[in-house]
Amino acid sequence: AGNRTFTMIKPDAVGANNTGAITKMIEEAGFRIVAMKKTQLTKERAGQFYAIHKERPFYKDLCDYMSSGPIVPMILEKANAVEDFRKLIGATDPKKAEPGTIRNLFAKSIEANAIHGSDSDVNADIEGSFFFAGQEKY
Ligand code: CMP
Numbered sequence: 001a002g003n004r005t006f007t008m009i010k011p012d013a014v015g016a017n018n019t020g021a022i023t024k025m026i027e028e029a030g031f032r033i034v035a036m037k038k039t040q041l042t043k044e045r046a047g048q049f050y051a052i053h054k055e056r057p058f059y060k061d062l063c064d065y066m067s068s069g070p071i072v073p074m075i076l077e078k079a080n081a082v083e084d085f086r087k088l089i090g091a092t093d094p095k096k097a098e099p100g101t102i103r104n105l106f107a108k109s110i111e112a113n114a115i116h117g118s119d120s121d122v123n124a125d126i127e128g129s130f131f132f133a134g135q136e137k138y
Helices: 011-015 019-028 043-049 059-066 081-089 102-106 121-131
Strands: 003-009 032-036 072-078 115-117
Touching (some): 072 081, 081 102, 102 115
Antiparallel strands (some): 003 072, 003 115
C-alpha cells in the first residue's frame, strides 16, 4: 500500500549496466515496482516529457541526451513515495548528492545523473501515464 512515484533510469546508467544494481536499491528501500519496461525516447518525446524545462538553457542538450540510448521507466509504490524516493536518489548534481544515494553512487554529471524522480504526486501521475497504460499499472 502507499502512494506512487515515477522514476526512470537514464541512458548513462542503463548503458553502464547498472539497471539491476539500481533496481535492487529501490526494492531494498521498500518500494514496490508497479510498472517497469526498457524503452527509448525520440528527441520529440523527450521534449514533451521535459516540456516544463523548455525555457531552461540545458533543455536541448537534455532532450538530445535523454534520447541517446535506452531508459528504464518505472512506477513505484510506498508510503510517502515522492519524498522518500527523492531522498534515495540524492541531489540533481551528483557532486552535491549525499553518500550512499543512487546519484552519488552512479551519476556521471548533472545531466547524465543516472535517474529521475518525480517532484510531486501530481507530476508522478502525469509522468507515469506518459509511459504506461492503465492496465500496465498494477
Ligand atoms: P531530472 O530530475 O530528470 O530533471 C531535469 C533534468 O535536467 C535533471 O534531472 C538533469 O538531468 C538535467 N539538467 C541538466 N543540467 C541541469 C541544470 N543545470 N540544472 C538542473 N537540471 C539539469
